[in-house]
Amino acid sequence: MNEKTASELRALLVARREAVLERERVGDETMAIVADARSFATADDEHDPEGGTLAEEWSRAAGLEAEAKRELDDIDRAITKLDAGEYGTCESCGKRIAVGRLRIRPMATRCIDCAA
Numbered sequence: 001m002n003e004k005t006a007s008e009l010r011a012l013l014v015a016r017r018e019a020v021l022e023r024e025r026v027g028d029e030t031m032a033i034v035a036d037a038r039s040f041a042t043a044d045d046e047h048d049p050e051g052g053t054l055a056e057e058w059s060r061a062a063g064l065e066a067e068a069k070r071e072l073d074d075i076d077r078a079i080t081k082l083d084a085g086e087y088g089t090c091e092s093c094g095k096r097i098a099v100g101r102l103r104i105r106p107m108a109t110r111c112i113d114c115a116a
């Protein structure tokens with residue numbers, strides 16, 4: 001992988017990282033708000049006109065946050081590999097991962113054949 005492609009993919013990873021951090025932040029806020037709402041015994045789940053109970057809202061936010069954390073791990077691992085010059089190699093077969101695939105999924109660790 002040449003220098004230009006590497007820095008292009010690094011920029012994609014950094015942009016994605018920021019987007020995921022933002023999602024994680026929103027998830028944190030939602031969980032804090034729901035935790036607050038839950039601490040009020042008067043919160044009436046059954047008759048919430050917005051639909052969806054606090055418990056549902058909580059598990060949705062927790063799910064989003066867990067997903068964001070996983071994605072963040074994947075992105076950080078990809079950036080570490082880039083730094084080490086090991087980026088873009090399939091972890092299963094050792095072949096190079098197509099740049100087109102990395103552009104769509106910059107944290108991919110396996111080539112399209114192995115991922116299938």
Ligand SMILES: [Zn+2]
Nearest residue numbers: 090093111114
């Ligand atoms: Zn492979």
